[in-house]
Amino acid sequence: MNISKQTMKRLAVILSAMLLLAATVLSVVFGLTSSEKTGMVNVDMNHNDNIIVTPETNPAMMMSVLRAGDNTENVIQPSGDTDGISITATIGPETAENKEIQWTVKWKESTGGNHSGGTIKAIDWSEGKNVTDYVVLSEETSMSGESITITCKQDFGEQIIVTATSAGTPEISASCTVDYCQKIKSLDYTFKYGGNAMTAPAVDSDGVYRVDYTGEEKSYTVECVPVYTNYTVDDEFVKNVSGQFANAFGYTSDKPFTQISLQAGLFGCVNEPALSEAAESFISDIELLAGSAGWQIGNSVLEKATTTYNGLTEAEKTHSKIINRYQAMQKFIGKCGNGELFYAAKAEAQAVISVYTASSPSGSFNGEAAIESVDALLTAAKTCNDAGTGILEYTITYTGVYSEKTFTFKLGYTASSVSAAKTMNISLPSVMF
Structure with missing residues (x-):
């Protein structure tokens, strides 16, 4: 072949x-x-942005917390300070001879809870964890009125206590609590x-x-x-x-x-498929019947259209235009041998074709x-x-x-x-x- x-x-x-x-x-x-x-x-996050530092009130040792570049003391909101937060302890009275201060940091004792990113812990969150892996102090000692800086290294799920103690009078001390705000x-x-x-x-x-x-x-x-x-x-x-x-x-x-x-x-x-040549031929025959064809050739055109339609695939017969023209063809069945009936059928077929709207x-x-x-x-x-x-x-x-x-x-x-x-x-x- x-x-x-x-x-x-x-x-x-x-x-x-x-x-x-x-x-x-x-x-x-x-x-x-x-x-x-x-x-x-x-x-990406800077953990210093997420901590809250709250100082306690102690007449014998005043403690204040200061945001970098700000004059607002006693920070009780996330600092927004990417370099850490300044903490100052001042021993009173001014006449105190030994004004050295020793600084320590530790976990606050608690019963744990739902603070691990939403995961419930049955034991204290801090168990087995080194507090200095989470926050660090810039100095272990300072003089009264001098500031140290606390820096947060990573998020934590249990409160941290920073304590300032008078080197000369250990009974005098003050603390602040460090919290970590929940963030995404x-x-x-x-x-x-x-x-x-x-x-x-x-x-x-x-x-x-x-x-x-x-x-x-x-x-x-x-x-x-x-x-x-x-x-x-x-x-x-x-x-x-x-x-x-x-x-x-x-x-x-x-x-x-x-x-x-x-x-x-x-x-x-x-989205209907494009029509085949046979389908287009069927449509043309029906439009000829409904248009210029006279009743004398009506039967031959109808027979040709019927034969063509029967040869179409089932998929083609479901096309909206084929369905419409088939409905128009039905108007001519048994009416092509009589002029009066043929022209009445022609008018009915034209009405069917005129209302056809292609699928959008x-x-x-x-x-x-x-x-x-x-x-x-x-x-x-x-x-x-x-x-x-x-x-x-x-x-x-x-x-x-x-x-x-x-x-x-x-x-x-x-x-x-x-x-x-x-x-x-x-x-x-x-x-x-």
Whole structure:
């Protein structure tokens, strides 16, 4: 059997498209059905920003706490001082001969509790821990009125006591309590597809988390779970999410998105395949019957149209235009041999054809943007990838009494899934031999 070069080329086009489709399906099947996996976004923090130092009142030895660059004494809020906090002890009266002060630091005795990043401890949190691994003093001794600096090295879950003692009169001392405020040290997230857990994608070098375009009316959703530091003072955080389409996407939303999600395709659109030559021939015959054909040739045209329709595939028969023209054809059954009946049927068929509206390829995206076609969505997604950004950009802010932390989160489609989908957007039935 001889096969022309043109036919071979067309076969190659179809085979390539089918292979791409198979690759896309496999990536979806294996990429979206795996077990749940979380990702993590770490936060750099200076631990000195997170401590509260509260001095006690003692007439024999005054103790004050001072923020660097500030004249506010007795710090009872996180200092915001990246170099530590200054503590000053002053022995009274002024006439005291020995004004040397000795400084010590230790864990405060307590019964433990829920202070280990949310993990309940059955024993004291500090058991087996060296306090100087958590806070250090710049000096072990000072003179009355001179300051030392306390520096926090890492988060802790039990109060720390810093004590100043008079070297000349050990009975005279004063202390301050050091607390660590609960902070967010990292952010865990879980990805879901259509409500089912999936493997969290690795963030790309441009800071975008990319998932596959599948074309399904399902959404990817992301749930964020803060991971807290150890702490002695808890906090209550309120989360606020605000998202918008990236500028490169080319579409806008009238209001911000308050949930982290990305649709896997357009919602509400119908993408019908291109019609085959036989299907187009059937449509032409029915339009001829309903248009210029006279009743004398009505039977022959109807017979040809019926034969052509019966030869269409079941998939072609479900095309909205074929369904409409078939309904118009029914008006001519048994009426083509009589002029009066034929022209009455022609009017009825014309009425059927006139109300036909092609299925719209447009759809909604993330509930806000109306996009004219799948190809337009894929083109916009590719533009975002070329620009090194995501389709959606989210800002996630956690606000507490003692602190506020903001994260950015970008979502887009993988380049491979966009490329494969754009290739498959060329309908196979339109490739004719």
